[in-house]
Amino acid sequence: MTLNRRELLKVVGASLASLAVPSLNWAAQSPKYYTLPPLPYDYDALEPSIDKLTMQIHHDKHHQAYITNAINLLKSDAKLLEMPPEKLLMDLSVVPEKDRQGVINNVGGHVNHTLFWEIMGPKGGGEPTGALAKAIDSRFGSFDKFQKEMSTKAATQFGSGWAFLVVTNKGELEVVQSKNQDSPIMNGQKPILGIDVWEHAYYLKYQNLRPKYIEAWWKVVNWKAVSEKAATAMKG
Numbered sequence: 029m030t031l032n033r034r035e036l037l038k039v040v041g042a043s044l045a046s047l048a049v050p051s052l053n054w055a056a057q058s059p060k061y062y063t064l065p066p067l068p069y070d071y072d073a074l075e076p077s078i079d080k081l082t083m084q085i086h087h088d089k090h091h092q093a094y095i096t097n098a099i100n101l102l103k104s105d106a107k108l109l110e111m112p113p114e115k116l117l118m119d120l121s122v123v124p125e126k127d128r129q130g131v132i133n134n135v136g137g138h139v140n141h142t143l144f145w146e147i148m149g150p151k152g153g154g155e156p157t158g159a160l161a162k163a164i165d166s167r168f169g170s171f172d173k174f175q176k177e178m179s180t181k182a183a184t185q186f187g188s189g190w191a192f193l194v195v196t197n198k199g200e201l202e203v204v205q206s207k208n209q210d211s212p213i214m215n216g217q218k219p220i221l222g223i224d225v226w227e228h229a230y231y232l233k234y235q236n237l238r239p240k241y242i243e244a245w246w247k248v249v250n251w252k253a254v255s256e257k258a259a260t261a262m263k264g
């Protein structure tokens with residue numbers, strides 16, 4: 029009997045399926061806190077500020093890699109794997125010392141990027157309104173002064189890292205620089221807005237021109253999302 033191409037593929041597919049081994053428990057059920065959150069908009073939705081290819085690689089590859097690495101670090105201790113990542117970052121003493129830096133890098137990377145996707149969006153930009161606008165004016169003098177401070181901190185972060193707008197443990201707004209994937213959560217601060225200044229966030233489109241990327245990034249900030257985060261963080 030001679031099979032045509034379609035029939036042959038069917039047979040091969042069936043044979044391969046019969047060979048499939050059930051996944052091992054931890055891999056079978058994606059850990060609750062360690063799955064890649066879907067991007068809340070299309071890959072090209074932030075064009076022209078952030079290009080489609082950068083978004084694809086950044087979200088699907090870089091963010092996924094932090095998640096995969098975090099799972100590999102935590103999977104031997106179910107208690108750690110089942111803890112909310114923010115809680116883990118708040119108390120790193122529960123993590124064995126040999127794994128601590130890896131957790132800072134990878135759980136931090138997961139948490140930072142989750143925030144990053146949420147605080148951007150198409151039709152973003154402009155300025156916040158309401159309580160957040162008032163809090164920014166009161167803390168920084170004006171929105172322009174705040175924007176300048178955050179842009180400067182993002183531009184001058186040496187090497188890879190972030191600039192964040194955080195709510196401190198005293199309930200005040202502050203702009204902080206952060207190296208690598210260090211999360212402000214480790215310092216008791218609640219990040220409500222963050223700009224990723226790792227080269228993977230902008231190099232395809234902006235090459236060495238980080239300030240140009242920062243300028244364009246403000247046009248995709250979703251202030252509604254940031255305001256909601258601010259309200260929650262200020263409530264404590």
Ligand SMILES: [Fe+2]
Nearest residue numbers: 090224226229
């Ligand atoms: Fe990133």
